[in-house]
Amino acid sequence: MRTFSRRGQATAIGGVFLILLIVTLVGLFIYQLDYQHRYVVQSLETIENRKKVYLENISISENYTIIKRYEASDVQAKLYVLNGTHVGKNSSLGTKNEPIIVDSQTILNLTIPGVEEPLPPKNVIKNGDFSDDYKFWTYKPKANWPLFLNEIYKAAVYWRRINGEGRLSQVFTVEEDLILKEAKLEFKWKVGCLGMLRVTIDNNEVYQRWIYDDKWIYVNQSIDIKILNPGPHTLTFYAYTSERFCSLLIDDVKLILTYVQKYEKFSDVIYGVKTEVSFNLPSSNVYNFTCRLSVKVNRSLILEAYIFDEENNVWVLDNKFFAKRNEWFNLTFDTSKIMLYSESEYPFRVWFDYLYIEATELDPDGFTLTIENRGSYEVKVLAYWLKNETICVRTEIKKTLLPGDKLEIRNEDITLSRGSSYEIRVITRNNVFKYVFIP
Secondary structure, rough: EEEEEEEEEEEHHHHHHHHHHHHHEEEEEEHHHHHHHHHHHHHHHHHHHHHHHHOOOOEEEEOEEOOOEHHHHHHHHHOEEEEEEOOOOOOOOOOOOOOEEEEEEEEEEEEOOOEEEOOOEEOOOOOOOOOOOOOOOOOOOHHHOOOHHHHHOOEEEEEEEOOOOOEEEEEEEOOOOOOEEEEEEEEEEEOOOOOEEEEOOOOEEEEEEOOOOOOOEEEEEEHHHHHHOOEEOOOOOOOOEEHHHHHHEEEEEEEEEEEEEEEOOOOEEEEEEEEEEOOOOOOOOOOEEEEEEEEOOOEEEEEEEEEEEOOOOOOEEEEEEEEOOOOEEEEEEOOEEEEEEEEEOOOOEEEEEEEEEEEEOOOOEEEEEEEEEOOOEEEEEEEEEOOOOEEEEEEEEEEEEOOOOEEEEEEEEOOOOOOOOOOEEEEEOOOEEEEEEOO
16 A cells, blocks of 8 residues: 555656646747747837938028019119110109109200102092992981982982982091001082082081082092091981982092002110119128119100129110009119110100118028928938038937928027038937038
8 A cells, every 4th residue: 555655756746747748838939939029029119220320311401582662772773874864853762753854855856857658549429329328338318319219220329309408428547557648539429409518528628519410520630638637537428419319429439548568667866864773782691682773764665774784894685674654663683883875756744753672681580490201111310410611510409300300490499690611410319310511
């Protein structure tokens, strides 16, 4: 019995040791798996962090300029009249609606012979043979101009059914671009009793006669061209017969106008205005500027702008502007000294009103630094350094920029010097980015 008990104890102890061994082996296996897992995760995180380091992408820019506006009084702007007559007392370009007025003066006397070429005579009366009834004509009273007689005689027929003077008229036009040299009125008429025919152009009588003749009377009447200014006019026939139901016929009406074409214009006088505008900007830190001057003329013309070439001591044509009559426009230029010239065959006047300047200058109160995250991962910006040959300044930031974020940092503690070279170093958690600029 004792021997069996010892064997049982040995078997039990061996079982315990076996269980402990199995548990130990399982624990080691699980530990190994956990260790491998943590190692893989750590390796992946390291790779990801290194990837972020290499893929950090930021852009750096700066703005060290401001736009400043100057009035004429700020820049000591002056307008000098070189050719022309200064009208009135105002000589300042700094007040709106109080312009400097300059009248043109004679700058050149010329005598250039003109060449004129006669053009073929032109009949300006339509349907003068009345073949198309009374088309293009106006007549009244209509009862005294019966259409059936027009169709029978193929002429304008005044047939006095009711008492009253008959009127027959048509509008014609004298051309504006040509010179009228001669005008002739042609027509024929007859009447079956004592009758009168009077012809006017507008309110000017050009023909009148009483007759008692049933034969055609042919009229070829010269017209004074002084009454034929360019534009529309009205030719009117006034007909009257002493008896009712007596016919007065008018036919083959023509108004022959002879023009000449003038190919070379001439002017015995040329008028001009020449002025000079100059000013001095108060700041030496100006990069560029735009000057605007309001100008108006009372006659449409070409305004020429000249800039001064300091190196060659000569005025050089810079631009030409078409100035419309009585319309204000802004004359724009980017030089502190300009000469304006215009001329015409006729006297004219120029108004100069209100000059102002918009200048791009170095900001005297600091600058703005812009940092933009252009990458696909967040960037932790810690600080930036600004340095050149005389300064070295660190500014703390401690901002996280997500992809696409932009950070603007205003620095008013440092005034930049124009022409100096500056280096900016932006410190992130993983990188240092350098950027150089010269104001």
